[in-house]
Amino acid sequence: MEHGDRDRVKRLNRIEGQVRGIRKMVDEGRYCIDIAQQIKAVRAALKRVGIEILDGHLRTCVTTAIQSRDKAQIETKMGEIKNLLGSWED
Amino acid sequence: MEHGDRDRVKRLNRIEGQVRGIRKMVDEGRYCIDIAQQIKAVRAALKRVGIEILDGHLRTCVTTAIQSRDKAQIETKMGEIKNLLGSWED
Amino acid sequence: MEHGDRDRVKRLNRIEGQVRGIRKMVDEGRYCIDIAQQIKAVRAALKRVGIEILDGHLRTCVTTAIQSRDKAQIETKMGEIKNLLGSWED
Amino acid sequence: MEHGDRDRVKRLNRIEGQVRGIRKMVDEGRYCIDIAQQIKAVRAALKRVGIEILDGHLRTCVTTAIQSRDKAQIETKMGEIKNLLGSWED
Numbered sequence: 028m029e030h031g032d033r034d035r036v037k038r039l040n041r042i043e044g045q046v047r048g049i050r051k052m053v054d055e056g057r058y059c060i061d062i063a064q065q066i067k068a069v070r071a072a073l074k075r076v077g078i079e080i081l082d083g084h085l086r087t088c089v090t091t092a093i094q095s096r097d098k099a100q101i102e103t104k105m106g107e108i109k110n111l112l113g114s115w116e117d
Numbered sequence: 118m119e120h121g122d123r124d125r126v127k128r129l130n131r132i133e134g135q136v137r138g139i140r141k142m143v144d145e146g147r148y149c150i151d152i153a154q155q156i157k158a159v160r161a162a163l164k165r166v167g168i169e170i171l172d173g174h175l176r177t178c179v180t181t182a183i184q185s186r187d188k189a190q191i192e193t194k195m196g197e198i199k200n201l202l203g204s205w206e207d
Numbered sequence: 208m209e210h211g212d213r214d215r216v217k218r219l220n221r222i223e224g225q226v227r228g229i230r231k232m233v234d235e236g237r238y239c240i241d242i243a244q245q246i247k248a249v250r251a252a253l254k255r256v257g258i259e260i261l262d263g264h265l266r267t268c269v270t271t272a273i274q275s276r277d278k279a280q281i282e283t284k285m286g287e288i289k290n291l292l293g294s295w296e297d
Numbered sequence: 298m299e300h301g302d303r304d305r306v307k308r309l310n311r312i313e314g315q316v317r318g319i320r321k322m323v324d325e326g327r328y329c330i331d332i333a334q335q336i337k338a339v340r341a342a343l344k345r346v347g348i349e350i351l352d353g354h355l356r357t358c359v360t361t362a363i364q365s366r367d368k369a370q371i372e373t374k375m376g377e378i379k380n381l382l383g384s385w386e387d
Binding site for chain 3: 312313319326330332344346357358377
């Protein structure tokens, strides 16, 4: 496992704990707006991990495909990214 | 705990499991685009829970405030919602 | 036309000009990242107008419905908001 | 102007007309939820143009940078994309 992955695993561990915290807040009947703010924070943290992963993807897989000059391979990579971004906020 | 909350707790349990699944995917070096798609799915699931919570908030706390006709109280509720929505996608 | 609306009309005028500016940037073959940043800015400006409108809606139509205590009317308003927020980021 | 740009100019023309339509809706005091739905539609249309532009960017500028194997140049491109995506939904 490379350095970037270790960092992402750590962040996903923290996010898992935050989701558990939100569940506890609902369980305890905490104030709705506070719960919604926490959900917002977790969504933002997940988005940051997603961007890190996409950034890593561009620097490795996509870069390799482009350097190979294999058109079908490049087309696949480009299509995947476009498809992912198109539904990013759903 | 009322019915809606039980449903939300169940959904947050499932989301916690999904985050754990994503961490495992990173751990195992799975394909970046697949991981990013999973992050997207979890963010969408969290958003749905957030909207359920906001909907419940409007039907209970906000409704009570409006029926009380207490202007300061109503203003607080409205300000909280506006503030939440303004930063919703961050 | 009330004060809030006049402000929104002004902001929508400015947004219309910004969209025209983006079109011109594309026309002139300007740098993709600069164009994308401008699109991002216009989307954020539109979101702010949308939140203002939703805020006004809560303070007028929704407040009136809740004060009328007409259950069908309240249900309609709540359903509309939930539906709108559910598809907010599409 | 290449084919993709012509298509984007057309779409931005249509978006400009839609923004004008929203301003008219506000001017005429149309129902808030209908206006908010229109704002949502225009934001989605702008996002689609943004993704088209980013897709074009990856296929041209970024591909050229990667093929040049000029590390500083690649780093600049990668940083720009990461920065753009990080603030995409603001």
